[in-house]
Amino acid sequence: MVDLHRGRDPDAPARAGLLTRGYHAILSVLMSSGPLPNDDPAALAVQIREAAEKSAAALRERDVPIGLEPPTVFRP
């Protein structure tokens, strides 16, 4: 028996499962309104730019051999 059937009779019609679990009920579980915090965009932009510069520096300080290629998915 596969576990996907847990909680319902595996021989019961699929539609019955849908009716009891209902699409609308699912949405009410998942969608919720919460606090919408408001961060200062200017301060955030500075913070993010600084983090990006640090990140770029960390990448650049790592030497790579001249023959090293990036992975590619290009298939002509």
Place this chain on the structure above:
Amino acid sequence: MSERAFAEAARADRALARKTARSPLCGIPYGAKDLLAAAGAPTTWGAPPYRDQIFDHDATVVRKLERAGAVLAAKLSMVELAGGGGYRYPSASLQGPGRNPWDPERWSGGSSSGSGSAVGTGAVSYAIGSETSGSIGTPAAFCGVTGLRPTYGLVSRAGAMALSWTLDKIGPMARTAEDCGLILGAIGGPDPADATVSGRRYRALDGRAASGAVRRLRIGIAEEDLDHAAPEAKRALARGLAELDRIVPRRVRAVLPDDLPYGPMVGTVYGAEGAEIFSELIASGRVDQLIDARQKAGLRQGAEIRARDYLRAMRLRTVLAERFRELFAEVDVIVAPARTSTAPPIDAALDARPPGAGSLADTPRPGNTGLIPAGNLAGLPAIFFPCGFGTDGLPVGLQLVGPAFSEPLLVAIVAAYQRATDHHTKQPPARRRAAS
């Protein structure tokens, strides 16, 4: 949406009645992360600028599941644009913060927030999520469900919102590893609509092969990983590792190379690719309709990433892939905490360190704390599974990462673990009340 669900359910009923059902998924309701197109239904990508978006076609995974007789019962909420610009708060979603099945005042994780919640509450038997770097693993860990991030190229992304062409993966979230395997078997495999698909399929190991493989394998671990765990999670993680020891007795020390900047690598790759994918959104100013201020600023900053930095990050992925090959010559899989803390409050800033948690800056031994970005950069599969509860009553979990296309082994290990333990059978209070 509901019409489609009823039509698919009726079709499944007929197939079951005629005994022509071809898949164990036939008739089973599931939910799809709202970045997957489903013809005629809203596909909002969790983001206000796309609140009215409707496609006239199905994503390949939705089509494959329909072919298996599955019933698409819900589109599941998600962090806006899968969090591509970065986000500071769980509220970064058109549908509001994903609430945790174990405590609605805690977050369900992201970016597959609704997928974790819906499986955790039992609203659906399984869900489809996606991971660019951590978006299946985090909600699986926080909600106490099992999630499988497939090898890059095993599952088609056609019809899914792209955040990063070279990192995005689509995978199942369910109650057990065996369920994840069943779903992966249905959604994986060839698809001419996605050039990155390898054409390989998932095939489960048979019982004897699975138990032999699990008994023989060598599991890699960095013991210092527990030093980074938050106090509420530490004991359950240690107990979970001890339980796994009884399933896989051969433990070998294995540590990721410490000379690769995993965070900057993954952030640069999805930052640059995401900013290009959403370039029209950024240029038009509609990016300001997004909810999270960090997300807006992060997407804009992504457009400033230099080609040389993106290419350096990509070249370092080649180095990382080689390092993983060396590591997997010594061990078969690597185990680490899925997350080092339990789910945070829904109104907390996500960049605030949990109280009492160790910081990487405090220790010279990072262990395998970079396993999520490293595994994603290398395109490797991972399985995330519950291993108990923290002292705050919230789920904690472990992750196993293996070589490319080792999903059958990962599923076999966790299936053996789940046969020997009952963490995955625990139900959150609301679900227990509904069942009684």
